[in-house]
Amino acid sequence: MTAAFPEPGRLRDEVRAFLRDRHIRPHCDAWMTSFDPEFSRALGERGWIGMTWPGRYGGGDRPERERLVVIEELLAAGAPVAAHWFADRQIGPGLLRHGSQEQRTRYLPAITRGECFFAIGMSEPDSGSDLASIRTTARKTGSGWRVNGRKVWTSHAGQAHHLLALVRTSTPDPQRRQAGLSQLIIDLSTPGVEVRPIRSLDGHCHFNEVTLDDADVPDGALLGSEGAGWQQVTAELAYERSGPERFLSTAPLLWELARRRPPGSDPQIGALIAELQALRAMSAGIADALQRGEAPALEAATVKDLGARFEAKIVDTVRDLLEVEPALDATDDLARLLAEAVVHRPGGTLRGGSTEILRGIIARGLVAP
Numbered sequence: 001m002t003a004a005f006p007e008p009g010r011l012r013d014e015v016r017a018f019l020r021d022r023h024i025r026p027h028c029d030a031w032m033t034s035f036d037p038e039f040s041r042a043l044g045e046r047g048w049i050g051m052t053w054p055g056r057y058g059g060g061d062r063p064e065r066e067r068l069v070v071i072e073e074l075l076a077a078g079a080p081v082a083a084h085w086f087a088d089r090q091i092g093p094g095l096l097r098h099g100s101q102e103q104r105t106r107y108l109p110a111i112t113r114g115e116c117f118f119a120i121g122m123s124e125p126d127s128g129s130d131l132a133s134i135r136t137t138a139r140k141t142g143s144g145w146r147v148n149g150r151k152v153w154t155s156h157a158g159q160a161h162h163l164l165a166l167v168r169t170s171t172p173d174p175q176r177r178q179a180g181l182s183q184l185i186i187d188l189s190t191p192g193v194e195v196r197p198i199r200s201l202d203g204h205c206h207f208n209e210v211t212l213d214d215a216d217v218p219d220g221a222l223l224g225s226e227g228a229g230w231q232q233v234t235a236e237l238a239y240e241r242s243g244p245e246r247f248l249s250t251a252p253l254l255w256e257l258a259r260r261r262p263p264g265s266d267p268q269i270g271a272l273i274a275e276l277q278a279l280r281a282m283s284a285g286i287a288d289a290l291q292r293g294e295a296p297a298l299e300a301a302t303v304k305d306l307g308a309r310f311e312a313k314i315v316d317t318v319r320d321l322l323e324v325e326p327a328l329d330a331t332d333d334l335a336r337l338l339a340e341a342v343v344h345r346p347g348g349t350l351r352g353g354s355t356e357i358l359r360g361i362i363a364r365g366l367v368a369p
Contacts, residue, residue: 011066012213015073018046026078026252026333028340031156031245032351033206035079035156039116043074044114050145053096054295056329057213058109064192065288068244070278076255079268082156082206087111087118090239093290094183097223098232107162112165114221119188121210122166122233131166132177132230136212137297138167138184144218145148145169145184147192150211153351157195157208165212166229181229184221186312193200202328212348235295241358242300246307247279249344253337257318260334268317279303308355309322315341 011232020092022042027034032208051067070322074081090196092111095104110116126134136149147167157163163186170180188195197205254272259267282303288297318324318338 009069012069012073015048015070016077019073019077020250024077024079026255026337027080028078028253029249029335029344029347030078031075031081031085032155032316032344032347033082033204034078035082035159036080037083037117039080040084040114040117042114044086044112047112048227049084049114050092050112053112054067057091057104057177058095058112059234064291065284067238068287075244076251080253082116082367083159084111084114085245086115086120086155089243090120090236090328091118093239094164094223094236097235098183098228099299100220102220105224107185116162116236116352117156117160119160119163119208121154121157121186122165123151123153125150125209126150129357131233132181134166134181135169136165136167138169138182138217141216143224144216144221147184147186147212147215147217151210152207152209153198154195154208154210157188157210158197158205160188162186163193163210164223166233169226169229180227181233182226182228183223183232184217185223186212186215186217186221190217195362200343202340219316223240223339238286238295238297238300240300241304242283242296244280244283247276247306247310248343249281250261250311250337253318253334253341254314255321256313256334256337261321266321268321272310272317273313275313279307279310282306298362301361301365304360305355305358309363311341312345315345 027344033347048070048125051062051070052064055061063105088111089096092108097109107116116224124134136147138145138147149167151165165184165186167182167184168180169182173179186193192213194211196209198207198209199205246338264270286296286299286303293363315338322334324335324338327335328343330336330339
């Protein structure tokens with residue numbers, strides 16, 4: 001880890017010491033799969049959740065670059081951060097930008113303490129990557145909204161407290177399908193909400209399907225403006241697509257490879273380290289842009305696409321250089337980490353936007369006047 005992240009900053013050293021003391025067993029894709037509320041609360045006690053948010057909401061008023069240091073180290077160690085990850089990465093910034101004062105006061109301090117967890121409800125059955133085709137509806141009632149529909153691939157919905165759902169609040173216009181969408185914060189204990197686990201190849205159930213059957217949510221559940229959901233979600237995706245998790249999900253496997261074959265011993269490993277440093281620089285630049293209030297959608301899509309390819313290269317390089325049989329139950333860390341990376345490899349080309357969608361965004365951005 002030290003070779004890849006050489007800067008000696010005090011905060012980075014502090015995070016590494018914290019992780020050593022907790023004897024973390026690394027996992028690939030831990031930010032998606034390893035749900036550990038106790039670990040999240042420990043991070044909250046250190047002020048490492050909501051680091052950039054205003055102090056009046058429990059945040060640390062710290063710059064994006066300091067948050068980047070913390071999440072790089074957590075990802076590099078394969079730490080179990082899934083419980084708070086989505087709330088810290090995109091729910092909090094969304095609340096700060098679009099939320100009411102009541103919503104900010106209610107949710108943000110609890111998130112920073114590592115006590116309030118969110119799931120994201122965007123994808124739907126039969127919609128593929130066409131987010132504008134969603135059919136989950138929310139109709140006005142006397143006291144709020146009545147929601148009907150289904151969300152799928154919803155990470156940790158069975159353990160989270162709330163779902164931020166993209167819903168259709170008015171009849172779609174065939175010419176402007178993105179219109180009429182809104183975001184609702186839905187308490188997952190609400191009557192009419194059912195969560196069913198989706199079992200992955202590795203036996204885990206971090207994915208879920210959420211069914212909403214006449215689920216009544218209060219008027220104050222609306223995030224931002226009615227009908228502005230598409231604009232809000234696309235701004236939110238810049239946070240989702242540009243972070244280090246897009247190229248550090250398989251970092252523990254890369255470190256294990258480097259321990260077996262030092263970078264100077266093979267040009268393939270040296271090339272991976274160089275590519276990693278380039279991706280880190282790109283991600284840091286986007287973090288700076290987000291702190292300035294910009295919405296770097298093109299740049300974020302680029303990092304996400306390049307990151308997925310980089311993580312696939314790590315798997316291929318391990319297979320090329322070492323004779324190892326992947327096995328999820330192996331006692332050998334290399335065999336276990338390789339198996340985890342192989343199982344989750346297809347998801348890297350889908351989550352946060354499929355490769356085809358991302359390249360379409362990049363192409364349009366490059367040809368735009």
